[in-house]
Amino acid sequence: MKASLYLVLATLFWSGNFIVAQAAVASMTPMDLTFWRWALAAVPLLLLAHFVEKPDWRAVLRRWPVLLLLSVLGMSGYTLLLYGALGHTSAMNASLITAANPALIVVLAMVLTGERTTRLGWLGICLGLLGVLLVLTRGELQRVISLSLNIGELLMIGAIFVWGCYTIIARRLGLPAIAATAVQVAIAAVTLAPVALATNVRLPETPAEAWSLAYIVVFPSLGAYLLWNLALKTTPSGTAGNYLNLIVVFTAVITVAMGTPLTLVQIAGGVLVIAGVLLTGLRGQTKPPAIAAPGPASCTASNAQAPKA
Template structure:
């Protein structure tokens, strides 16, 4: 069944919601697990889930795997292992506020990478929308402190920035370098190779078996949520969005991740300040501008 553009938008929003929930879940998961091990556990669950869905809904097409083997491996290492590993490791010295701000630069990186590959300049609406939404996200995650122009960079900030660029490359690469692969196949194979890379890192830098044995039950439940909702469904929905609407239009929705993270914090009892609420409104407006919705509405109103 072919996915419509409107359905792809909804799925993309759900993907960003699931990723936004990962911040709260990660706090719980990391309470009794080191970063590489937590990421490895999460994606073991995710790989099992994606393969189960692949076997039920489609089938393993070995010719597609053979044709896209190198892109799957590279994108899995960059977009799964690199992105998630850099986030967890970077947060050891970086603050969540700065990390969210750096992650919010992903749409800009994705559009720059896409423009380089396609040798064309992004549409004006998309550029303006990215700038507006990035400013809105900055207000949300810094509680307005971005206006002072003072941001300190820790060593982890550089690691997280590299991870955000890796995710941008993944977003563009799944469309540019993967051929004849369904979103589910792309999700499954890139996640598998990313998980292998995470496993190698976990055993190289930590003691994952010991960490799993002594880990708490609540920590495991948090990892389970991150593995199913924050990985399987999020990656699958995101890749559907890329396949249907393109990487540029999809990537700008990544700015909703810190917004959803904040809204989840509200349900946990944290009340946002007025400047953060304004930032949420600006972010949504920026996404609409980037999708061309605002200019379309203005044109219809003018006519």
């Protein structure tokens, strides 16, 4: 029961990131939000990892090349694309596109590692793709042919592609989840610093900006990761992964509560995406590749599945 509560709260915090960041990018740049998010979260995450997981830091740091690659993909790349997208599309649309991540990861795993999926898995992938297309085209599928898509939604597609690549690599990392995440966050803060200086990154100048950044640092960056990893101590990773579907639900609830109605197309797209994820993740489990890959995927689900929104 406690683990379930932790998972629900973690997904709620990640959902809030879509809403809060959409408001914040009206006056702050994606680089402002990305740099300060990781710069302010780095030390607290390192402390959390040290006291919760008690990792062998030398063993963790020996994997610095892959941690650097993961940081560029998952921390810098994904977050910049996400915040850039939220400047041009709604939080609801962004969360719906993000919900297609599990199906995309299955496809990338088939292409990159030789994994295979079942017929139900393919059906789930197709349903998820159809749901995303409905959201992207606002129900006018002919817009795909004319390429008249919103730049924000295209950036969001780029974000989930980057996250899919991150996930494929992170599945085989084999390091304590919070420690690996904390090191990646610290690397992101350091590597983004020169770019932040060159682009004159700034701290929040208004109370609204300060509260937005505070939420992003405390809840989706610190609280969600801690709760997610505490839950994984007693919850199978597959079960935990299904809770990620709540991100769309919570985003929809918050959006409606704030006075923005959902469209029929968004509702239909969301139903198709979630149905596709369930088919892909529950009954459409991937089969082993024809040639076994070296070593089992040993990292925890927080590295393998959590969206780091």
